[in-house]
Amino acid sequence: MIHRPRINRWTEARRNLIHNPSIKSSLVQPYFVVDGVNIREEIPGMPNIYRESLENLLDTVKLDYEAGIRAIMLFGVISDDLKDDYANQAMNELSHLHRAVIELKKIFNDDLVIMTDVCLCTATVHGHCGIVVEGEIENDESVEILAKIALSHAKAGADYVCASDMMDGRILSIRKTLEDSGFSSTGILAYSVKYASSFYGPFRNAASSSPKIGDRKSHQMDIRSGYKEAILESKLDQEEGADIIMIKPGLPYLDVVKTVSDAVEKPVAVYNVSGEYAMVMKSAIDLGQRKSMVIEILNSFKRSGADIIVTYHAREALAQGWIE
Numbered sequence: 001m002i003h004r005p006r007i008n009r010w011t012e013a014r015r016n017l018i019h020n021p022s023i024k025s026s027l028v029q030p031y032f033v034v035d036g037v038n039i040r041e042e043i044p045g046m047p048n049i050y051r052e053s054l055e056n057l058l059d060t061v062k063l064d065y066e067a068g069i070r071a072i073m074l075f076g077v078i079s080d081d082l083k084d085d086y087a088n089q090a091m092n093e094l095s096h097l098h099r100a101v102i103e104l105k106k107i108f109n110d111d112l113v114i115m116t117d118v119c120l121c122t123a124t125v126h127g128h129c130g131i132v133v134e135g136e137i138e139n140d141e142s143v144e145i146l147a148k149i150a151l152s153h154a155k156a157g158a159d160y161v162c163a164s165d166m167m168d169g170r171i172l173s174i175r176k177t178l179e180d181s182g183f184s185s186t187g188i189l190a191y192s193v194k195y196a197s198s199f200y201g202p203f204r205n206a207a208s209s210s211p212k213i214g215d216r217k218s219h220q221m222d223i224r225s226g227y228k229e230a231i232l233e234s235k236l237d238q239e240e241g242a243d244i245i246m247i248k249p250g251l252p253y254l255d256v257v258k259t260v261s262d263a264v265e266k267p268v269a270v271y272n273v274s275g276e277y278a279m280v281m282k283s284a285i286d287l288g289q290r291k292s293m294v295i296e297i298l299n300s301f302k303r304s305g306a307d308i309i310v311t312y313h314a315r316e317a318l319a320q321g322w323i324e
């Protein structure tokens with residue numbers, strides 16, 4: 001089966017994330033998990049956001065949960081010596097990312113929505129989101145690998161696997177692979193409308209996922225592209241079985257969030273990316289100013305039609321009680 005609308009209503013936490021209209025319940029906090037012991041380093045340009053090893057991550061998520069976070073997105077950071085041409089470490093069921101999902105499920109069970117990023121860029125030596133053959137990013141071979149990574153995350157217990165690669169046809173391939181293996185309640189969040197943006201800089205540092213040569217313009221969308229392509233990409237992913245459609249970045253593309261949310265039936269998410277976060281953190285002169293900016297930004301996402309907001313601001317906004 002390609003379409004399983006029940007996936008988005010499988011747990012109370014999923015229903016609350018998607019259907020509770022409050023801003024607070026729409027938030028998803030991203031985390032970066034590194035291999036090692038007792039590591040917690042702040043990411044340059046991103047105050048209050050860390051690269052953390054497993055135990056530290058568990059403590060941070062527990063604190064965030066107490067503050068009201070009910071949905072998280074995990075990125076596995078892979079050390080250079082474990083990278084290869086085929087992103088094998090990204091599907092290694094013993095990796096720190098997989099262990100993090102397993103441990104978090106043990107602690108929170110279904111009270112926390114766990115999303116995991118599915119891409120090749122953190123695990124390939126060249127840092128591209130696909131397999132490189134003769135200097136080109138090979139679509140179909142990459143899609144097969146993406147499906148294997150997604151399946152490995154589903155086995156660990158992820159609620160949603162989040163395809164951020166922008167290869168053609170990957171949602172269908174992931175859906176079929178999950179179905180064939182009996183994972184009928186695992187959701188797919190599709191980064192459907194993802195631009196080749198200059199706002200991903202701090203993230204690529206944090207995830208050590210910058211392309212070593214070239215750029216991502218052969219798969220991520222042209223920043224000049226109009227609404228038709230955004231609608232096309234969203235509808236293709238929806239037809240292929242995506243459970244959530246995401247637009248990324250957020251603030252420069254609010255009009256696209258509105259247009260896509262009017263065009264599709266599936267819930268819509270927006271990713272308020274690392275460069276947007278860094279901009280606010282650098283420009284706010286004090287906590288009061290930051291509070292007003294964050295509240296204004298989160299409201300703009302809601303107004304434009306986002307059901308789900310992935311944002312690095314979630315942690316502080318909830319801990320400080322900025323939003324109800």
Ligand code: PBG
Binds near residue numbers: 117165199200201204
């Ligand atoms: C991986 C991925 C990226 C982001 C999320 N998943 C980077 C990229 O596409 O280069 C960016 C998130 C952010 O900037 O906060 N493909």
